[in-house]
Amino acid sequence: MLLEIKNVFKKVTEPSGEVITISHADNLTLDAGGQMLLTGSSGSGKTTLLHMIAGLLSPSGGEIYFNGKRIDNMPERERDLWRARNIGYVFQKLNLIEALTAEENILLAGYFAGGDMAELKRRAHDLLERVGLAGKKDVLPGKLSIGEQQRVAVVRAVINKPVLLLADEPTASLDAENSRIVLGLLRGLCSENGTALILSTHDEGVKQQFDEWFDIKGGRFLSHGHN
Amino acid sequence: MGIIKIVRRNIMFKPLQSLIACLVVAAGIAMAVLVLLLADGVHSGLSSAAEPFPIVAGTKGSPNQLVLNTVFLKDTPMSNISYAEVEKLRANKNVGMAVPFGYGDNYRGFRMAGTEKEIFDYVINPQRGKWLQIAEGRAFEAPFEAVLGARMAQMTGMKVGDTFKTSHGMVELPGSKGHAQEYKVVGILQPVNGPYDQSILTDIQSIWQAHAGHGEAAHGVTSVLVKPSGYAQALALLSQYRNNKEMQVVFPSQIIIELFSVMGDAEKVLQIISYAVILLALIIIAFTTYWAAAMRRHDNAIMRAIGAGQKEIIKINFLQGMLLSCIGVAAGVAAGHGAFAALANLLRQKTAVNMAAGFTMQEGLLVLAVVLAAAVFSFIPAAAACRRQAADDL
Numbered sequence: 001m002l003l004e005i006k007n008v009f010k011k012v013t014e015p016s017g018e019v020i021t022i023s024h025a026d027n028l029t030l031d032a033g034g035q036m037l038l039t040g041s042s043g044s045g046k047t048t049l050l051h052m053i054a055g056l057l058s059p060s061g062g063e064i065y066f067n068g069k070r071i072d073n074m075p076e077r078e079r080d081l082w083r084a085r086n087i088g089y090v091f092q093k094l095n096l097i098e099a100l101t102a103e104e105n106i107l108l109a110g111y112f113a114g115g116d117m118a119e120l121k122r123r124a125h126d127l128l129e130r131v132g133l134a135g136k137k138d139v140l141p142g143k144l145s146i147g148e149q150q151r152v153a154v155v156r157a158v159i160n161k162p163v164l165l166l167a168d169e170p171t172a173s174l175d176a177e178n179s180r181i182v183l184g185l186l187r188g189l190c191s192e193n194g195t196a197l198i199l200s201t202h203d204e205g206v207k208q209q210f211d212e213w214f215d216i217k218g219g220r221f222l223s224h225g226h227n
Numbered sequence: 228m229g230i231i232k233i234v235r236r237n238i239m240f241k242p243l244q245s246l247i248a249c250l251v252v253a254a255g256i257a258m259a260v261l262v263l264l265l266a267d268g269v270h271s272g273l274s275s276a277a278e279p280f281p282i283v284a285g286t287k288g289s290p291n292q293l294v295l296n297t298v299f300l301k302d303t304p305m306s307n308i309s310y311a312e313v314e315k316l317r318a319n320k321n322v323g324m325a326v327p328f329g330y331g332d333n334y335r336g337f338r339m340a341g342t343e344k345e346i347f348d349y350v351i352n353p354q355r356g357k358w359l360q361i362a363e364g365r366a367f368e369a370p371f372e373a374v375l376g377a378r379m380a381q382m383t384g385m386k387v388g389d390t391f392k393t394s395h396g397m398v399e400l401p402g403s404k405g406h407a408q409e410y411k412v413v414g415i416l417q418p419v420n421g422p423y424d425q426s427i428l429t430d431i432q433s434i435w436q437a438h439a440g441h442g443e444a445a446h447g448v449t450s451v452l453v454k455p456s457g458y459a460q461a462l463a464l465l466s467q468y469r470n471n472k473e474m475q476v477v478f479p480s481q482i483i484i485e486l487f488s489v490m491g492d493a494e495k496v497l498q499i500i501s502y503a504v505i506l507l508a509l510i511i512i513a514f515t516t517y518w519a520a521a522m523r524r525h526d527n528a529i530m531r532a533i534g535a536g537q538k539e540i541i542k543i544n545f546l547q548g549m550l551l552s553c554i555g556v557a558a559g560v561a562a563g564h565g566a567f568a569a570l571a572n573l574l575r576q577k578t579a580v581n582m583a584a585g586f587t588m589q590e591g592l593l594v595l596a597v598v599l600a601a602a603v604f605s606f607i608p609a610a611a612a613c614r615r616q617a618a619d620d621l
Contacts, residue, residue: 089532
């Protein structure tokens, strides 16, 4: 088993002083190379759960295991290293670094993971060509369309061939055509590399494409299904 | 791809923001450097001007006025003493050399100093060599021959062989009647980096002859430059003249020190201002580097999310903060020195007092303190960013 989540939750204190639970996952498991969908409306707690899995946010309680090793209580430094080696992340807000070109944004992830730069460049070029952006590798994110930025973000997330790819609403700001392209790209690249995928979306229509899905509402898992 | 490239891209991506950060730091540093240089420069400039005058003798009265007359060529000349006093001084065993000076005339506002040609043999000390050295022409050898200070010659464009007539008084007033005698320029001095760069030297006989019909005491001198035989002899000479009712003997360097102690409060205020400006510069550095780091918080979180370790985040932020601060510091030091040079030039034009524009120890300490502050304030937010949960800044 690649990922195991046991009763993980995150509580935050509202400005009024009230403590609320914004995400609560009772039990969730994912095998290596598996693909899972999290569905729920905006604010349902999907992003918080993905942040906790990626080690970007510490849970208020519960346990997260990755390849049998508990990761939720790792020190920040160790967790940064673990994340660099194992996790790819496609953010809902894209989060490309504005000062770097498309190619540099992609290579940055490889650089932090300690990859061979010549090999990374070759791979980045191949991937950019595959997503139709080879001609825009030297363009700054601000000069790319949202769809193009999202494709760069996807390439950045897979450049290191991560063990687990977390994609947070990757199609939220895309039109139907771009959504289809990005989704296909994500799933295809993960399948090729044996990368496990957890993808969150508020689009119910995506459910049919995944073997397994979880519905989240009000921070809690409501239902779980298989196709 | 590497840390340096990321830092360079970050700086160049927001050139205006980077420029403002550098300029704010530079402005703070420039102010602090200027205040430090001024505090030091005025002191050293006045002391340096007084260096060729170990002892000055003159009529009883204000020692400050005597020093202003003789060392700085300023203020109304004091009344004359008899030339016999010069001879008495020369006969004194405590005196190595005594050269008279007579003031009272000017040419286009440049003061004429009547003296004797021995002044051209006067050696301040073995290291400095002769005080007055001829750059062009020769020393005066007869009345109404003149040797021009380097700056005076430069400012007026006068050359060896030119002639001119002087006016009575310290400034040339419109319509004022000049002396009838004509002076001939026979030499031009090398720069002495002091008030005598703006003087005209002539034989004191010229002054006596020019003033012969003015009812002034014949063969009088305004002051006497005295070089004592040694340190103990200098003190002995001072003691000999302490109770003299006609004359006073002063150490100009001591008068300047006393002047500074009289102005002690003003100097203290300047010192407080310089500390305040330095503190302000440090606050500016702290604020600028912290502000720049805060602006990078989102990028830091992205980089952590895609795998950057704490070391990389700290390196990037530290280098970026240090680079901008160091550019600001370098620009500030240059601007501070530039402003000081402009002010020093203005002062030199007005008074010929030369404020040396070197690097001071205090300035070195300031730069060190600012660079250290920049290092600390670049490091703190970078380290803090690593302790934050990356998700909070995404």
